Amino acid sequence: MSTSTSLWKRDWYQDHDPMYIATDCIIFGFDDGILKLLVFKRRVEPQKGAYSLIGSFVKLDESVTDAAKRVLEEITGLQNVFMEELRTYNAVMRDPGYRCISIGQYALIRINEYDKELVEEHGAIWYPFDELPGLVLDHDDMVKDALARLRRKARYQPIGFELLPEKFTIPQLQSLYEAIYQKKMDSRNFRKKVLSFGVLIKLNEKDKLSSKKGAFLYKFDHLKYEALVAKGINFEV
Template sequence: MYKEKGEPAIPLRDAYQHDHKMYVATDCIIFGFDAGNLKLLLFKRRVAPFQGDWSLIGSFVKIDEDVSAAAERVLEEITGLRDVFMEELKTYGAANRDPGFRCISIGQYALIRLNDYDKELVEQHGAVWHDVKELPSLVLDHDQMVQDALKKLKQKARYQPLGFELLPEKFTIPQLQSVYEAIYQKELDSRNFRKKVFSYNVLVKLEEKDKSTSKRGAFLYKFDHNRYKRLTERGYNFEI
């Protein structure tokens, strides 16, 4: 029950609806990988408060919409992509997180391949890729969301093959190592990395070579999703 001083008691639910309005939003932390660097997709906020400041890309959740569906909608509206890796990060519900109104946001982080997304669509929304090591200051608690997402990405990449979500379908071992170095923000020993990756037997070696960096070239590989699925069903951890 809810009761103000000198007022008759009324059900808390009814009082809340009468006195308050709360919004639910979702903010997407969209990562990509390019030229050895982990990138984050940002855009300049178009509405007050903080109009013109850098922001994550998000939306209010519609009344008849699942939170996960709202995040997928945002991602598709901005990048044109569907069915990419996306996972709920955490809920951000500090009472004063948004000076405009009371708003709870559910952060979602996504990994996309930079050669797959709709570049014209991204440009139409004024979105720009930024190196995660050189990010501008973001609005509200979006800086915290990004740091939380980077931490989560590092943790999960140790046990799940998330690095493959950032690469083209065909890739070289040096490219794969470069992805993991970008995620962990540190250099990895090449020999140990190759040994570890090949030990899982989840890579399919192709006859093709990438000759963009040398005449000799480097063999291209594909990730064997079925083999990985069978390993995880047996409780196997893909630890790099």
């Protein structure tokens, strides 16, 4: 008897209809000023070969959150990244394979840190957000919901820092917010606003890839941010 099935000595609910529980991960990345999503071609029926989010059925001996963490690590090699439960997708006919409920989870990862060989091994592809192909089942709805959540969170919390390298420039930060909201922002006003929060640490280093003069690099001050949040300060950009 397997470890998972031995957790229960007796099936008290055998007279009820069974169903599957799955988790699907909406994995965001940011690269060269473009918001991207990690998708892959489905390897099993139904709809084998169609583009899909990356997910898995939840095992009997793991929580939904642990299942999502497992999926993320299996695909990207990353642990301890930002991930948050989105919502439950429970339409009766959402999956033609069988009655299945899925709990969506969205994750933000630094695109320069993931394991490229693992991603390629699973046939996963980074797609620019505005060039996404149609996805299977209700995955398009999941992506739409995840983007709406990201936009709401980014308006009041500096959540976007989860998508940037540890060291970044103000123009890179602005480029990220422009990608999330799909609109241009005034550079002077943006710089003034983000610096007014006091959560950026200016480094004695410059990024000279974009110009000879270069732009100063910054780091996010997590401790300062947490202290300000405790005081009830919003971070609307």
